[in-house]
Amino acid sequence: MENVSIILLFLFVLFTLLGTGVWVGLALLGVAFVGMELFTTRPTGDAMLTTVWHASSSWTLTALPLFIWMGEVLYRTRLSEDMFRGLSPWLRSLPGGLIHTNIVGCTIFAAVSGSSAATLTTVGKMSIPELRRRNYPERMIIGTLAGAATLGLMIPPSLTLIVYGVTINESITKLFMAGVLPGLVLAGMFMAYVGISAKLSKSFNPDPEPSMSFGERVANSRFLIPVILLISVVIGSMYLGYATATEAAAFGVIGALVLAATQGSLTWKTFTASLMGATRTSAMIALILAGAAFLSLAMGFTGLPRGLANLIAELELSRFELLMVLLVFYIILGCFLDGISSVVLTMAVVEPMIRQAGIDIIWFGIFIVVVVEMAQITPPIGFNLFVLQGMTGHEMTFIARAAIPMFLIMVVMVFVLIFVPDLATWLPDQMVSRPGSG
Template identity: 75%
Template sequence: MTELMATAVFLFVLFALLGGSVWVGLALMGVAWVGMELFTTRPAGDAMVTMIWAASSSWTLTALPLFIWMGEILYRTRLSEDMFRGLAPWLRGLPGGLLHTNIAGCTIFAAVSGSSAATLTTVGKMSIPELRRRGYPEPMIIGTLAGAATLGLMIPPSLTLIVYGVSINESITQLFMAGVIPGLVLASLFALYIVGWHYVRPDQRPAPEPRMGWGETLAESRFLIPVLLLVTAVIGSMYLGYATATEAAAVGVIGALVLAFAQGSLNWTTFATALMGATRTSAMIALILMGAAFLSLSMGFTGLPRALAAWIDGMGLSPITLIAALTVFYIILGMFLDGISSVVLTMAIVEPMVRQAGIDLIWFGIFVVVVVEMAQVTPPIGFNLFVLQGMTRHDIGYIARVALPMVGLMLLMVVILVAFPQLATWLPETIRQR
């Protein structure tokens, strides 16, 4: 009975605060404070200060603002223009033509950003006008870009994976390794969708691009070299064991500054703007993590996570059934919260259930990222929808509609992950054994 009362109180206070437009981090702290006052004898203020300090002082968490800063620096360089010039000669001959630059560009930039919004803005500011000028259909331009930009949440360095790892105390490097193959598989699904469109709707194809010789193709490819070197330095240093996630993030920041300087994009204004942008984003995420840590403590005192895990265990649900239920749960939650908020808000309750069911937590992290990716392109709070609206002036309903096939492909990715869990677990297990 106490657990049911606690659940009702937590949900009522949470929805009241979020409905009142209170920041997510402060709303979580408010819910936790009420829970501590009503259901425990421990002083709420003392508990809050202790948990907030513990959540804020994690060395692992240092990687978060560094990766955000790296993405902010690169966003202010000519990276998008250079990527398009370097990718176009290799992709123009594929079925679907230069639409593949949306997928390839987002995949590459995701490997140096970690943010879906930064990936979308950086790639979109160059690909959208170029593809429009060449006559590609607007629904395909916008839809494929909206879907491919979510790869920023999956392909390392992923901010969502960092937050997930900190929330459940798992290795960030292991999670990054786990995200590589599923991220590439999801990118391949998006590319296959473009190939299918090419053959199913030949009437929508633009005029073929003029052929380029090998010499010209290789010459244009030089524009990809800087970003590929940066990806290799950041990701390779982690996977080869030379650096932790935090150290690799520091390497990435230095590399991004060098790249911006070499392109002539680095000046005091660029530096200060990127630093302040990273500070604002990092502070927002840190506030959410602080609130989530305090809420986890509060719910732990009520026994709610343990009771819910025991209840789920008593139902005898198979792991697949539990994953199916959690997929629906996160899709619904993602309609109202961004991905990071969804992760930190639910981990205190979901983690015991997942452990009880015997589900690998590294695999589950990749699953969570895939389902919260959908939240980026589903109304009413799909963040990518708002970014694309600002870039294209299209109605949000139109953007959500043309992005719907991408959501279907993400659901297919969930099925593939369930059927072939080794996609997420093979690489971290292989490298860990060496």
């Protein structure tokens, strides 16, 4: 009963602060401050300063602003145009035609961005006009773009996985590797849906594409070489043990700047804009992480995480039942909070539960990312839906309905992960490690 009272108090303070428009990071600090004042005699100010400094000075966290900067630089290049020109000759003959460029393009850009919003904006600004011009169904254009853009949260480098790894003190590199195969499988499921829908739908009648020889297709593929090289450097260096996540991020930034320079997109204006964009995003995430670290400390003094973990143990839920409870919990939470906030806000309570249940912490990172991906396309505040509304001018209800099939595919992906856990754990187990990597 005491635990329930503490939870209700924390939730009341949190939603009061959020409801008044306070930033998420400051709201978390506010809740923690109340908890410290009520449940401990320790000086609250000293505890907050120590905790916030420790959370902000983590070396692992340095990968975050670097990967964000890399994505910001690439967002300002002609990457999306080059990807469309390189992919379209090969995808046009598949069932579903050029709709697949949304999915494959998002998958490729996700591997150099780490952000769902950056992936959506970069691919969408090129593919939406091209697909509309070729008379592809609007609902399928919007739906596939909304769903496939969430791959930016899973395929490395993933900002959500960095935050998750920092929060639970786990290897970022291993988490990145764990996201590769599930990300590719989810992209394959999206493509299978497009192919089946195109075959069954009577309204799927895009304009026919002009014929193109094999030589012309190969010639157009040269536009993919820069981004494939960049992906190989970033992911390959981590997998082979040559670089930590932070070092790979530094290589990625250098590669992105070189790519932008060779394309003629790197001007002083775009350079400063990318740097300021990365600074704003990094500062926002760092504030959320600092607030979450202080909240974790406050919760520790209340005994809430331990009490809830014991309560779950007393219920004697199986692993599957626990995961189903967490699935529903995160879907509901995702309706009101962004993915990173959902992860850092709940880990203090959820981590003891999953460890006590014997659930692999790396595997759970991928599980939680898939569920957070759903939140990106779940009303009322699914972030991808807002981005698409700004890009297309459609009503929110139309975009949400278009994204429903992708949401359901992600639900299926959760069960695939549960029944085939090696999908997330096999690649990290094969990694070449080196001393000090993490």
